[in-house]
Amino acid sequence: MRFPSLGSASKMARQLARRVPFSGLVLSGEGPVPTERPSEVRLKRSDESVNYTEFAKTQARPARIGPSGTEPLPVAHELVYTWDYASQRTDLRALYEKSKDLNWNARTDLPWDARVDPEGQNIPDSFNPLFGSSVWRKLDPKTEIPRLRQHMTSYVLSNFLHGEQGALLATSQLVAVAPTPDAKFYAAAQVFDEARHVEAYDRYLREKIELVYPISPPLRTLLDTVLTDSRWDFKYLGMQIMIEGIALGAFGLIHKTAEEPLICKITEMILQDESRHVAFGVLSLKDAFKEMKESELRDREDFIVESSRLLRERFVGEEVWERLGLPKAECNALALESPFMRMFQSLLFSKIVPNVRKLGLLTPRVRKGFEELGVIEYETWEASA
Numbered sequence: 001m002r003f004p005s006l007g008s009a010s011k012m013a014r015q016l017a018r019r020v021p022f023s024g025l026v027l028s029g030e031g032p033v034p035t036e037r038p039s040e041v042r043l044k045r046s047d048e049s050v051n052y053t054e055f056a057k058t059q060a061r062p063a064r065i066g067p068s069g070t071e072p073l074p075v076a077h078e079l080v081y082t083w084d085y086a087s088q089r090t091d092l093r094a095l096y097e098k099s100k101d102l103n104w105n106a107r108t109d110l111p112w113d114a115r116v117d118p119e120g121q122n123i124p125d126s127f128n129p130l131f132g133s134s135v136w137r138k139l140d141p142k143t144e145i146p147r148l149r150q151h152m153t154s155y156v157l158s159n160f161l162h163g164e165q166g167a168l169l170a171t172s173q174l175v176a177v178a179p180t181p182d183a184k185f186y187a188a189a190q191v192f193d194e195a196r197h198v199e200a201y202d203r204y205l206r207e208k209i210e211l212v213y214p215i216s217p218p219l220r221t222l223l224d225t226v227l228t229d230s231r232w233d234f235k236y237l238g239m240q241i242m243i244e245g246i247a248l249g250a251f252g253l254i255h256k257t258a259e260e261p262l263i264c265k266i267t268e269m270i271l272q273d274e275s276r277h278v279a280f281g282v283l284s285l286k287d288a289f290k291e292m293k294e295s296e297l298r299d300r301e302d303f304i305v306e307s308s309r310l311l312r313e314r315f316v317g318e319e320v321w322e323r324l325g326l327p328k329a330e331c332n333a334l335a336l337e338s339p340f341m342r343m344f345q346s347l348l349f350s351k352i353v354p355n356v357r358k359l360g361l362l363t364p365r366v367r368k369g370f371e372e373l374g375v376i377e378y379e380t381w382e383a384s385a
């Protein structure tokens with residue numbers, strides 16, 4: 001299994017950009033900036049043959065089985081006005097320009113007509129922590145294995161979906177707390193990206209898998225921490241480095257191994273956005289920790305190690321065993337021992353560790369934490385910006 005590099009993500013991005021009518025104008029901040037849009041672009045932006053209201057109505061059907069309702073979370077963070085509108089961070093402004101050119105549309109750029117068997121091997125069986133185990137061998141291959149497949153696919157993708165909602169909420173907070181117009185603009189562009197990601201995973205789960213799981217407790221804990229902490233750098237560190245870093249690893253694996261073309265395409269499109277999101281975090285936090293007092297730095301170190309532990313616990317599948325009436329303790333033990341799962345959970349850190357190092361946060365305490373988690377080997381891998 002090959003892990004996707006940023007090189008392949010940017011190649012995908014370039015391929016996508018070729019399909020955008022005025023993509024030849026700006027891709028990476030290097031080419032000339034367009035002063036005028038060709039007239040046919042304006043026409044394509046608003047397609048009068050599309051009945052947007054009718055389409056919106058098709059999205060009103062709730063999941064057959066899934067969480068519902070709303071839940072308020074009290075938060076407190078500073079809001080920052082910026083009265084200097086001229087660019088102060090050309091690196092973030094370039095990322096914002098690139099983001100606008102690489103926008104895509106989840107309604108029109110994905111093959112939603114695809115027929116998907118919710119109990120099919122949409123994600124390979126080898127992703128299942130029970131695969132090949134004594135519990136797996138006892139399951140009926142005609143009824144119980146297909147049901148387990150549906151639940152495991154839903155469990156994994158539902159946590160992607162809820163994580164995307166967390167990213168949507170966190171980046172909306174970054175718009176408020178960011179100190180420069182460039183960071184506010186980029187964060188706003190990311191808010192739109194994350195809305196699209198929520199849209200795509202939600203639609204796939206509702207229409208194709210017909211089952212949505214509630215958020216996993218460790219992911220919920222992490223999202224609550226990021227969203228309620230008032231310190232701006234914790235929001236960047238938690239969302240843009242830790243959660244987005246894990247997303248890059250997990251989506252990359254799904255994209256490389258999924259056997260169902262629609263979910264493969266969804267993750268491909270989302271991946272090319274996520275690599276920009278992690279780069280935004282790395283660029284924004286550059287120099288943030290250099291002069292920091294030891295006691296403050298200690299909070300960041302604890303947060304990195306603790307959130308890494310939480311993220312590793314994300315994919316054990318406990319909720320699935322519970323729902324399907326499988327022996328919980330035995331399944332948890334099998335999942336933790338599974339060589340594939342150990343490799344998978346470790347690979348999820350292949351972006352986090354180099355990025356933490358690049359930010360100057362691979363201190364002796366963080367190093368010790370990463371060693372205990374078995375992920376320090378990634379320290380020499382390529383960082384995101």
Ligand SMILES: [Fe+2]
Binds near residue numbers: 164167193197270274
């Ligand atoms: Fe996302």
Ligand SMILES: [Fe+2]
Binds near residue numbers: 167244273274277
């Ligand atoms: Fe993201």
